[in-house]
Amino acid sequence: xxxxxxxxxxxxxxxxxxxxxxxxxxxxxxxxxxxxxxxxxxxxxxxxxxxxxxxxxxxxxxxxxxxxxxxxxxxxxxxxxxxxxxxxxxxxxxxxxxxxxxxxxxxxxxxxxxxxxxxxxxxxxxxxxxxxxxxxxxxxxxxxxx
Amino acid sequence: xxxxxxxxxxxxxxxxxxxxxxxxxxxxxxxxxxxxxxxxxxxxxxxxxxxxxxxxxxxxxxxxxxxxxxxxxxxxxxxxxxxxxxxxxxxxxxxxxxxxxxxxxxxxxxxxxxxxxxxxxxxxxxxxxxxxxxxxxxxxxxxxxxxxxxxxxxxxxxxxxxxxxxxxxxxxxxxxxxxxxxxxxxxxxxxxxxxxxxxxxxxxxxxxxxxxxxxxxxxxxxxxxxxxxxxxxxxxxxxxxxxxxxxxxxxxxxxxxxxxxxxxxxxxxxxxxxxxxxxxxxxxxxxxxxxxxxxxxxxxxxxxxxxxxxxxxxxxxxxxxxxxxxxxxxxxxxxxxxxxxxxxxxxxxxxxxxxxxxxxxxxxxxxxxxxxxxxxxxxxxxxxxxxx
Numbered sequence: 001x002x003x004x005x006x007x008x009x010x011x012x013x014x015x016x017x018x019x020x021x022x023x024x025x026x027x028x029x030x031x032x033x034x035x036x037x038x039x040x041x042x043x044x045x046x047x048x049x050x051x052x053x054x055x056x057x058x059x060x061x062x063x064x065x066x067x068x069x070x071x072x073x074x075x076x077x078x079x080x081x082x083x084x085x086x087x088x089x090x091x092x093x094x095x096x097x098x099x100x101x102x103x104x105x106x107x108x109x110x111x112x113x114x115x116x117x118x119x120x121x122x123x124x125x126x127x128x129x130x131x132x133x134x135x136x137x138x139x140x141x142x143x144x145x146x
Numbered sequence: 147x148x149x150x151x152x153x154x155x156x157x158x159x160x161x162x163x164x165x166x167x168x169x170x171x172x173x174x175x176x177x178x179x180x181x182x183x184x185x186x187x188x189x190x191x192x193x194x195x196x197x198x199x200x201x202x203x204x205x206x207x208x209x210x211x212x213x214x215x216x217x218x219x220x221x222x223x224x225x226x227x228x229x230x231x232x233x234x235x236x237x238x239x240x241x242x243x244x245x246x247x248x249x250x251x252x253x254x255x256x257x258x259x260x261x262x263x264x265x266x267x268x269x270x271x272x273x274x275x276x277x278x279x280x281x282x283x284x285x286x287x288x289x290x291x292x293x294x295x296x297x298x299x300x301x302x303x304x305x306x307x308x309x310x311x312x313x314x315x316x317x318x319x320x321x322x323x324x325x326x327x328x329x330x331x332x333x334x335x336x337x338x339x340x341x342x343x344x345x346x347x348x349x350x351x352x353x354x355x356x357x358x359x360x361x362x363x364x365x366x367x368x369x370x371x372x373x374x375x376x377x378x379x380x381x382x383x384x385x386x387x388x389x390x391x392x393x394x395x396x397x398x399x400x401x402x403x404x405x406x407x408x409x410x411x412x413x414x415x416x417x418x419x420x421x422x423x424x425x426x427x428x429x430x431x432x433x434x435x436x437x438x439x440x441x442x443x444x445x446x447x448x449x450x451x452x453x454x455x456x457x458x459x460x461x462x463x464x465x466x467x468x469x470x471x472x473x474x475x476x477x478x479x480x481x482x483x484x485x486x487x488x489x490x491x492x493x494x495x496x497x498x499x500x501x502x503x504x505x506x507x508x509x510x511x512x513x514x515x516x517x518x519x520x521x522x523x524x525x526x527x528x529x530x531x532x533x534x
Contacts, residue, residue: 016320023327032340069312098315101308101366121319123326123348 040073360495382470
């Protein structure tokens with residue numbers, strides 16, 4: 001595993017969910033550096049550097065945690081753009097969404113998502129899911145070689 | 147049989163011809179009218195006096211005058227013209243549709259001396275047929291339009307239910323998550339009453355989650371493809387029964403399954419039917435042990451019905467009608483209904499889901515019960531098993 005903390009881009013428009021996700025990772029003492037994007041466009045700007053206020057995240061994230069239902073540019077499109085660009089094509093993308101619709105799930109995998117995690121409503125289940133997600137993708141899973 | 151002489155004389159034959167509903171006309175092989183009955187007057191508007199000795203061509207519309215020569219040509223060669231549908235012109239100038247049969251008339255020596263023509267006015271008949279065709283087409287179009295509208299409305303409703311259910315989950319997750327955070331981070335500083343209130347918020351949140359999940363299930367079971375396959379009924383029922391037993395955490399009596407006749411259906415959906423019916427059997431067992439018997443019967447048309455019978459709180463005939471509507475609960479908690487968290491909270495969506503699944507199969511579900519004693523639900527899935 002890399003010696004530096006894993007860089008993670010969290011694309012999440014809900015401030016409540018963001019709070020609960022960050023709290024779960026904090027409680028799990030996850031060694032991560034987190035950048036937040038509030039919508040799909042902001043995520044693309046952060047990844048590809050088209051945003052004047054924010055240069056592209058450097059280094060590029062080791063993991064993108066992506067909601068589907070996002071303002072401006074939706075999660076499906078963000079996923080497509082990540083996979084279409086060779087600079088980001090190998091970054092693992094975990095879909096973290098309110099949807100547990102099999103149609104959404106299938107579409108995400110077709111578009112190249114690495115994982116599809118429905119957000120549980122129950123607080124305990126939510127924290128467990130978020131913790132496991134964070135631990136697996138930042139500690140257990142080896143990213144693709146740069 | 148021999149003809150009775152007085153019924154065979156000319157006057158008698160003339161009377162028959164005159165009283166006929168059809169126009170009966172005779173003409174020479176050159177097309178000159180030689181007889182004209184009363185119905186011919188009615189159909190064409192000309193009296194016998196006006197037509198006798200005149201060419202029949204006066205009845206022909208200009209573009210059809212050639213027809214007369216072709217008809218006469220056939221007659222002269224001894225052939226008939228049968229049920230020929232064409233157009234003629236009445237005295238008042240109106241065109242009418244007629245069905246015409248023309249036959250040669252022979253003299254005693256067998257020579258063709260003329261033709262008899264029987265014409266029936268089919269204008270009204272054709273008009274009615276056309277109206278009927280038009281009405282049928284309109285009806286078909288209306289049915290198609292209405293079906294399209296209903297399909298659209300259904301799709302809209304499903305999309306709405308799904309969207310609402312998804313959108314409701316986000317604030318609920320926040321409610322649940324922040325309640326947990328409050329309990330964990332400040333629980334020690336909260337007065338006892340406040341802790342109780344927080345717990346009540348958490349419980350209400352859980353209840354709402356169950357409700358939303360139920361709505362999503364209800365909505366999903368009307369979407370997606372239904373894939374029929376032979377059902378392993380005993381295995382499906384026992385799997386559901388084991389799930390129910392695990393969820394209740396207690397020992398349940400064995401579930402008796404006797405299903406010798408094959409049934410087809412979507413196995414996943416039929417599994418949901420068993421999940422709902424069997425968990426109801428436990429929830430509504432009252433003080434009695436939840437004893438469940440699953441068996442089959444055949445109706446007059448050899449359709450196989452599956453029965454799920456259990457002892458328990460039961461229901462009356464009125465409740466049996468109402469219980470399939472969403473959010474309808476037959477029994478309240480104080481009537482002995484058990485809320486077993488592992489089985490869902492009894493929000494009145496289970497039987498609505500079951501009914502929708504059965505109806506998606508083209509089947510039917512019915513309920514009969516004896517209050518305080520037993521309940522039975524029976525359903526078929528639209529296809530009868532072949533007689534073995």
